[in-house]
Amino acid sequence: MNDTQTYRKFDPWRVSPLKEESRKQIVSTHYFNVDQVSLSTPKAERFDRFVLQSTNGDGVGVLAQTDDGRIPLVEQYRIPNHRWTLEIPGGQAIRRNESTADVAARKLREEAGYTASSIVQFGRFINMPSFAAYHTSLFFATGLTPADRGSFGPETPRPDVRLFSLDEAYEMVVNGTIVDAKTIIAVLRLYAAPGHNLGQ
Template identity: 55%
Template sequence: MTQQIYRRFDPWRTAPVQEIDRKEVLASHYFSVDQVTYASAQNKQFTRTMLNESTGDTIAVLAMTDEGTIALIEQYRLPTHRWTLELPAGHPRDSSERPLEVAQRKLREEAGYEARSFTQFERFINTPSFSNQHTALFYAQDLTQVERGKLGPETPHHDVRLVSIDEAYDMVIAGTILDAKTVIAILRTKAGFGDLERS
């Protein structure tokens, strides 16, 4: 019987390509787009288009009420031409707004809650094949209802749905909830946080 040896994964080992040129082709408030030229180990050149975050991580908040429900926001998304159910989430207004401040602002504006406790429990790369965008997930507890703000023109009157984690999990499995950050947060919560939920 042969034994297979697996080498330990090292995400920071030497890159197999070298960046030789970068040009910004589009700049917006939250993102910029670059055309980047690389040289491979065989000295062959190729170009890729990269999406870069301009102000920092996307932030999403899984807010747990005293009744054990979480807030999901109904939003209309232009690129996919469909309504989605998502956690309260958004980007920093500028590079000076900290992740916790974004979490507090988006929970208040989109879901109509303030929380006494915020804990970051996850951070992931959204689409590593063409973007450096990260999303950080926060868990919020001890909620108080406040007046909500307004979303953008695509969803001027957004609705908030309060559902249990079990209901949210069922919606993920059924394909009702498709937004990646919301799926990841619900699955992580369903699996349990350990001491996080009791902090």
């Protein structure tokens, strides 16, 4: 073996190649903040980057499944992209002490119109690691019971909920009909799970 080569598992926490010189918050909103961060390296002069931070913890996505195996997807109008999307219910905490599991139950009820006898977390991912320190936690909900839905924002006052089989949802991921990242990840994860069950 060549002594100059190193073989090791990936280490996400090894020493940073950058030095953070300063940080200041330049935008503050209900859901997120933006920090301006000044950095330096031994080989480069000081430079700035902008980092999006979540205000109240992780975002949440809820992949729910009815007793007959259908998945509720919510039609949402998304202002930044000027288009409609199909998404699993999701959102953020409205207060700092609201747990991700509580957010999941609330968003399932408000957006899809269901309560669940079982909600279990099955995943967590970084949305855009190049500019955001923002994670989404994914939950699997079963034992669904219809419930009254809540109120919605002005962009989609009363979004429609559509029910799809797992095969239909998977096909919409593959053909590009579903473009929302949390929904893509959740559907592919369920499709790959043994017995199509994330609760085991």
